[in-house]
Amino acid sequence: MFFTLTELEHHPIQFDVRYKPGEIDLTEDYRQIGEVHAEGKATLLRNTLGEIRVQGHLNGNVEADCDRCLEPAAYAIDAPFDLFYRPVSKTETHGEVHLEEGEVDIGFYEGDGLSLEETLREFILLSIPMQLLCKPDCAGLCPHCGANRNTQPCGCSVKLEDPRWDALKKLI
Numbered sequence: 001m002f003f004t005l006t007e008l009e010h011h012p013i014q015f016d017v018r019y020k021p022g023e024i025d026l027t028e029d030y031r032q033i034g035e036v037h038a039e040g041k042a043t044l045l046r047n048t049l050g051e052i053r054v055q056g057h058l059n060g061n062v063e064a065d066c067d068r069c070l071e072p073a074a075y076a077i078d079a080p081f082d083l084f085y086r087p088v089s090k091t092e093t094h095g096e097v098h099l100e101e102g103e104v105d106i107g108f109y110e111g112d113g114l115s116l117e118e119t120l121r122e123f124i125l126l127s128i129p130m131q132l133l134c135k136p137d138c139a140g141l142c143p144h145c146g147a148n149r150n151t152q153p154c155g156c157s158v159k160l161e162d163p164r165w166d167a168l169k170k171l172i
């Protein structure tokens with residue numbers, strides 16, 4: 001779905017859309033599992049230089065490799081969003097964009113409008129925590145034999161995990 005400035009100049013645009021897995025490009029690190037549902041509206045803000053506000057609610061499930069054991073780790077998103085987009089001006093395309101404090105939620109668009117999929121993609125990626133675990137107490141992979149310690153306790157000695165012992169072992 002694409003919001004054109006021409007249409008937004010006349011009226012806000014309501015949306016209620018569902019995306020099948022894979023329809024929103026989430027980079028190679030994340031997979032969309034199940035449908036993503038988003039509803040809300042896009043408004044062209046008056047008395048601005050073409051600032052578009054997209055607000056609504058999104059829910060859906062994504063998945064990535066667990067940071068510790070590399071098994072799939074799911075993350076559910078069920079959250080409201082309220083995002084602001086400014087047109088890219090010629091000065092802003094050169095060099096760093098300066099944002100005032102409190103303006104972190106402002107994005108930019110080029111051309112004659114804004115893609116809803118692109119907006120939702122950004123929101124989903126920002127919603128996912130930096131560290132995603134399959135479960136809060138994931139035991140991870142054994143650094144010595146590579147076994148998944150959630151499923152198969154390996155025989156590796158815990159003492160060997162401290163690298164300081166390596167120097168001592170060489171002396172023996």
Ligand SMILES: [Zn+2]
Nearest residue numbers: 066069134138
């Ligand atoms: Zn894990």
Ligand SMILES: [Zn+2]
Nearest residue numbers: 142145154156
């Ligand atoms: Zn091991």
